[in-house]
Structures are given as structure tokens and as C-alpha cells.
Amino acid sequence: MPTLVARPAGARERAVSGSNAKACYPTHNRVITIVDYNAGNLRSVKRACDAVGIEAIFTHDPDRVARAERLIFPGVGHAKTAMDTLVSTGLGEAVRTVVKRGMPVLGICVGAQLVLESSEEGPTPGLGFLPGHTRLLRVADPELKIPHMGWNNVRVEQPHPLLAHLQPHDELYFVHSYYLDPANSADVYATTEHGTRFCCALGKDNLFATQFHPEKSGKLGLALLDRFARWDGKPC
Amino acid sequence: MLSKRIIACLDVRDGKLAKSVKFVDTKDIGDPVAKAKQYYEGGLDELVFYDITASSDKRAIMLDVVEQVAAQIFIPFSVGGGVRAVEDATSLRLAGAEKVNVNTAAVQDPELIARVATAIGSQSTVLSMDVLRVAVSGSIPSGYEIVIHGGRTHTGIDALAWARKAEALGAGEIVVNSIDADGTREGYEIKLTRMIADAVRVPVIASGGAGKPEHLYEVLTEGHADAALVASMVHYGDYTVAALKDYLAGRGVKIRRS
Numbered sequence: 001m002p003t004l005v006a007r008p009a010g011a012r013e014r015a016v017s018g019s020n021a022k023a024c025y026p027t028h029n030r031v032i033t034i035v036d037y038n039a040g041n042l043r044s045v046k047r048a049c050d051a052v053g054i055e056a057i058f059t060h061d062p063d064r065v066a067r068a069e070r071l072i073f074p075g076v077g078h079a080k081t082a083m084d085t086l087v088s089t090g091l092g093e094a095v096r097t098v099v100k101r102g103m104p105v106l107g108i109c110v111g112a113q114l115v116l117e118s119s120e121e122g123p124t125p126g127l128g129f130l131p132g133h134t135r136l137l138r139v140a141d142p143e144l145k146i147p148h149m150g151w152n153n154v155r156v157e158q159p160h161p162l163l164a165h166l167q168p169h170d171e172l173y174f175v176h177s178y179y180l181d182p183a184n185s186a187d188v189y190a191t192t193e194h195g196t197r198f199c200c201a202l203g204k205d206n207l208f209a210t211q212f213h214p215e216k217s218g219k220l221g222l223a224l225l226d227r228f229a230r231w232d233g234k235p236c
Numbered sequence: 237m238l239s240k241r242i243i244a245c246l247d248v249r250d251g252k253l254a255k256s257v258k259f260v261d262t263k264d265i266g267d268p269v270a271k272a273k274q275y276y277e278g279g280l281d282e283l284v285f286y287d288i289t290a291s292s293d294k295r296a297i298m299l300d301v302v303e304q305v306a307a308q309i310f311i312p313f314s315v316g317g318g319v320r321a322v323e324d325a326t327s328l329r330l331a332g333a334e335k336v337n338v339n340t341a342a343v344q345d346p347e348l349i350a351r352v353a354t355a356i357g358s359q360s361t362v363l364s365m366d367v368l369r370v371a372v373s374g375s376i377p378s379g380y381e382i383v384i385h386g387g388r389t390h391t392g393i394d395a396l397a398w399a400r401k402a403e404a405l406g407a408g409e410i411v412v413n414s415i416d417a418d419g420t421r422e423g424y425e426i427k428l429t430r431m432i433a434d435a436v437r438v439p440v441i442a443s444g445g446a447g448k449p450e451h452l453y454e455v456l457t458e459g460h461a462d463a464a465l466v467a468s469m470v471h472y473g474d475y476t477v478a479a480l481k482d483y484l485a486g487r488g489v490k491i492r493r494s
Binding site: 043044047048050051076077078142143144145146147148149150151152153169171173175176177193194215216217218219221222 | 237238239241276281306307308310311312330332334357358359360408409434437438439460462463492493
């Protein structure tokens, strides 16, 4: 096990650098780079990483994102606003580079939605790493609320190292009004139900993405982040 | 299927738990961070801090509390009290609050809801409303009126109309706090909660009156609430969050127990 570099919880300043960090991780780099594109929840993602002893840095520099050894691609808010920012800053292409390099990548919420080809929120094109679309969640039952907000059961559809700790009745935290609709069922790793059953975790090879928020899902969510930090980028 | 949520509310003044809340485990008296952590470890679904700091110059203390809590608990938590401008909401979000509650300032300036929702997203914008039962009249057809300043000032605004308007302006969730029931520990205002919950599409949190586990059961079933806010019944040590969850699950309410 590499020695972990402790960072003070809640540090206000941005951690700068990969070069020092790299020296601490000569063979097995656990440092997580978080893509900073003003999409909101990256601080809570970093706090969750701090809590489980994972060093995480956030950056809005596309070159540094492109060189990441391990990447979290977060997001809350509006998909089109997020995508426009990713395009104008070059960060979207930087994320694509990391995916192509085969490094472990974790998308969260809007970050997961933009993994697909398009989103109805806007509408906007997505980054298109996986075939499929993000669609508006429509539920017929008037007692079911939109957004889908709160704790819901996650059903694992096929084994994945990042979900291996989940038990059948475990619940994770969601807040969203659009849902993931990947074209290939082989890309669906977990589903949940809110009026209808839909995908809440998808992935392929070194890419994994969740509609739920691991950083707000208590100990089960923290465990997922810890697993991501140790993941070799292979789906099984 | 979504679980019904149990949300604990802590009143904070000048960065400390308000004196009105007397805790049994004395070592935690005054420290909202320790109390938050205890509830988190006990399986709480969500947390609300209500800042009742009177002087504006001490408001920064709340941001420190929020930062400390955000570093230690990994469930959603919201902060309310004294949010008057978009800047108040964005600084609370940056400090680590998942959601921000607006109340009095939104009544005085409804567009504040829209501005906050634009800045931090509807999913993070919560309208908290204090409601008083009144006689049905032309201006208050529902028989429930919005009050502000902790219930001291009538507004002439109908609670049902206000809930619908707040939703249209971008509130992603509504806390319905019954001034009549608040502090009685005799149960939530079921009729009011159900009326609002049925009128809006966003989740509704029932607040005020919780004293027994049956009260949570009533408001989460008959009252159509998505979540129940608890305060003194857990603060005083009469019930633990886990015991409330066991009770609700035993009566068939879908509740998170992982």
C-alpha cells in the first residue's frame, strides 16, 4: 500500500500539483483528479475523498485533466449549461482523452448523463462515450414526485468491482429529473425504480458512471469511492 | 421505490445549539457538529440546520459550522434561517450545504426563489413556509395563512397558493411548518400537509408537532408527506432515529435501513 498523503479536511485552497503527488505513488497512483467545470458538487466529492483517505485534487486545466491517472467527472445542475462549459473550456475533450487512455473514470449525476450521446435537458449533445440518451423522467402516478429525490434501492444488474459491496436492499441517494437510457443493455450495471425502472449505473471498460451521488450516500457511497480509488479499470 | 425520509432539525445560534434544546448526553451540549455526526452514525437520512443567530455580524460563524459538518457527514443537509440574497445561498452551498432553505425573505420578495434556483439549482432550493390555521375567507380560501417572523406577522397570503407559486418559481422542495402544531408534540397538521403535498409535484417535508412515532406514521401515510422533520423527540433522547425507523418499517412504511 502506498503511503497516503493526508490533506486537511475542508481545505479552502486548491491543491496544486500532481508532480509531488506522483512521487508518492511510483507504481500505483491513487490520486484522483476531479474535473472542475463549475458544476457544483465537486467540493462535496473532494470532502468525501478526504474522509476515506484518498488524495483528490480538482482542476479546470484541460491539460492536467487529460494527463489524469484517475478521474472523477462530477456534475449537478443543468445538462446543457454543463455541456456548453465542457465544450468552451476544452474540458470535455480532455475527459475524452482520459477515457481513451484507459484510465479509470467515474462520472456522477450530470457527469454520468453526459457520458451518453445526448440529453433532453436543453436539449444538448453529450460526450457520446457510450451509445444512448438521457431522457426526461415522466411518471404517471401523481403521488410520485419529480425530481426523484431521496434514498432508493439500487439493484445490481451485473457484477462490477465498484458495486461489489452492495447488498440487495441497499439504498443510495438520488436527486435528478432526467434518467440514463443507454442503448446497450451490456452497459447497464445497476437500476432503480421510480414509477418505472431505469438505469442508475452504467459503464464500459475503464468508464463507470452513476446517477446516484456516492458522496451523499453515507457509508455505502464512501465505500464506492474507496473502491474507485483502488480500481484497476477493468469491469470484472 | 423511494424511501420516506426522516430529517432531524437542529437550531443553531452563534454557532452553538440553541439553549432551548436540552440534550441528554451532556458532552454534546452546544456542539452542532458532534450532534450531526451522532445522527449520521445512527442512520439519519437528512439533516437541517436552522440558523437563529440574531445579529448579522455573527452569521459567518454558521459557515464554519457548515464546513465542519460537511467534512464529517455524507448525507444531504440543508441550512435555513436568514437567507436574504443569492449570495447567502451560494456561500452556504460553497461551505458544503446540499440545500438552502428560504422563508421570510421569499415571502417579502418571491422572485428570490427564482434567483436562488437559477444560482444553485432547483434541486437545492427549498421553500420553508410557516403556516397558521385561520378562518376561511376570500383572501385565504384554504383556511391556512402564511406567517413570517417566527409566526408573529400575518401576511394575508394563502398557504396553498403560496406553495404553488413557490413551485412555479423554482423551489425544488417545500417544508410545511405548522405553527399551530409546532412545539405541542401532539402530532403533525395532517390536513395541511396533505393539502400541500397533493397540490405540488415537488417533495413535501412535514414539520411541527412530532412527539410520538405514530405521528410520523400518520403524516407519511395519511398526510402524503415525503419526509418528516423531527426535533425534540430525538434531541431529548426519547427516541433514536433507529427506533423510529424500526417502528415505521414495522408498520409497512418504506424506510432506509442500510
